[in-house]
Amino acid sequence: MSRMINFLTERGLTSPEDLNDRAVHEFDRRMKLVADLNDTQQKIDRVTDDIALITRYRKLRPVYEASFTATFRKKYAADHAQELQQYDAAEKQMQARFPEHSVPKIERLEQEKALLTELRRTLNEEYKSCKAEIAELEKARETITEYLRQTDTNRTKDTLE
DSSP states (O other): HHHHHHHHHTTTSSSSSHHHHHHHHHHHHHHHHHHHHHHHHHHHHEEEHHHHHHHHHHHHHHHHHHHHHHHHHHHHHTHHHHHHHHHHHHHHHHHHHTTTTTOOOOOHHHHHHHHHHHHHHHHHHHHHHHHHHHHHHHHHHHHHHHHHHHHHHHHHHHHHH
C-alpha cells in the first residue's frame, strides 16, 4: 500500500477522481500514439514501395531500350518477353505513382525512410512508456479500490458490534 501511496504522491494524484482523470488522459495519449505509429508505418511502407518501384524500373529500362536497337527485334522481344512485360508493368506503376513525371531520387527516399524509421522508434518508446504508466495507474486504482472496500467492511463490522 505504501508503494501505491508513493506512486500517487510522485504524480500529484490526491484523490480517486485525479487517478481516473490521469488514467483517461494516458489512455487517450496511448490511442493517439497508436494512430501516429500506424500513420508513420504507412509512410515507411509507401517510401519502401517507391524505392523498390524506381529500382525495378531502372533495372529493366536498359532491356526495354535495347529492344529498339536490336538487329532482330522480334527474336529479342521473344527472348526477353518476361523482362519487357515487367518493364511495362513498372512503367505503368511509375506513371500512376508519379503522374507529373518528377521521380524522386533514391537517396532522398532513403533519407526520408531513415527519418521515418527513427520517428517510429521514438514513438514506439513513448508508446511503451505510456502503456507501462497505464498499467501502473490501473494497479493503483485496483489497490485503492480494494483498500477502500476493506476499510468500509471494517467500519461496518465496528458499527454492528
